[in-house]
Amino acid sequence: MVNEGSAKTRERRDRDRSTAPKQGVLHQGVLGGAKLNPFGDLHTLQHLSARFARGLRGVFEPLLRQEVRCWAEPLVVQRFTDYRAERSDALTAWLPLIMTPGMAQALCIMDGKFVLEMLDMFFGGTGAAPHVLPSEFSPAAEAMVARIGQMIATPLKTAWEPMARFDFLPTRVEVNPAMIVDLDGEDAMIVTRFGIAAGNAKPVFLDLVYPVSALKPHAPSLTAKVVGKSAEPDPAWRNELTRAAMNVRFPIRSVLAEPVVKLTMLMDLKPGDVIPxxxxxxxxxxxxxxxxxxxxxxxxxxxxxxxxxxxxRFDEGFAA
Structure with a gap:
């Protein structure tokens, strides 16, 4: 991504669409198998991905020290084993993101070459990566992946807020997806892909992969066709509500005195006695x-x- 390329570089990653199910298609798999995508058309998730893509600029522009373009590609639903087979065998960062509340985990996947380029820039280099990639990440590269995970957690949380209040907590990066716990090859996954490009450089891609099982509780919201800002309240309704609130009654009392007496005096009190x-x-x-x-x-x-x-002043906690 750092080294300039042709201005005619395609900015869409090629997929084998003959084997990967299209967005919204209920992939049946084998005869009698469970539906891979129980949601149908994931309009809302595509919209949230577009929101997140806009937030990615603030993450990668400081790291790459240049202006970038970010976009969301059409999402795909496929089994985790098919997704793994689709990726190359080159060095790849697999970063689990714990989705709270709950213990479901999404995955942030980045090409190892991109990680090493950003690491070189972080230490003052030009963004060069080795021609022959290593088989695993150094501790510094792992720290860079963790840093990126922490940086994308905030815009990712913001993107999801219209539908669900998730927090995303990055854990330990893996180079072998088989080492990721609680994730089976037959699990259905929603793959959201984001392109990142600077100038005429060849784009790189960051994938966020969500387990279908983790998003099932939010199925009605995920399939909604309209997602946007709440409409402004009707002025007449707001005026009536204000008028009704202003007529609420509150009891007011004053404490003139709070005398303190001994128990012996309290026991001896009788009608006609005076308490000063x-x-x-x-x-x-x-x-x-x-x-x-x-x-x-x-x-x-x-x-x-x-x-x-x-x-x-109740709102400020001091006497006017």
Whole structure:
């Protein structure tokens, strides 16, 4: 990606569409087998992928030190073993992302050459990678993959917010997908692919792979055809709601005094006894269990009253 290429470079990764099921197609597999994609058309997930692609620019532009273009390709549903067979045998970073709440895990997959290019840039190089890739990542390269996982977790969470509140926690990177626990080759996976290109350079691709089983609880939202910002509230409805809220009644009380007596005096009290009290200059005025402010005891129009001398700001927690 770092080295410039032809301006006519294709920016779509070729797939063998004859074997990979298209988006929204219920792949039957063998006769009597379970449906690979129980959702149908995944309109919402495609929309969320487009949202995430826009957030990827903020992740990779600082790492690559140049402006990049990011886009989401059409998603595909296929078995994990087929996805693994589709990828080359070259060095690849397989980074599990724990999806919380719950313990399901997605996968972030990056080409090893791309990781090594970013590592070289991180240490001040030009973004060169070895012509012959190693068989595994160095500790520094593993740290780079973990760093990228942490950086994409935030825009990924933001992209998913319209549908579900997921947090994504990157774990340990693997070079052999067989070492990833709780993931079987026959598991159905939703593959979302994102292109990243700078200038005329050949694009690289980052894949996010979700287990179908982890997204089943969100099936109604995933298949919705309309996803967008909430509509603005109707002004008339908002005015009526405000007017109704302004008419809610709250009890107001004031504590004039809270005398303290010994138990012996309390036991000897009888009708006619006098308990002395002292009223301070400012008495508390309460609304429910909250302190509204303080005031001075007096009269108004022949009735006992309290003149407020200070008001407590509930939103800021200090006296005005």
């Amino acid at each position: 009290i002292t009223i301070s200059g400012d008495v508390p005025v309460m609304v429910g269990n909250n302190r509204l402010g303080c005031g001075t005891v007096g009269t108004s129009n022949g009735f006992a009253a309290i003149q407020l001398t200070s008001i407590t």
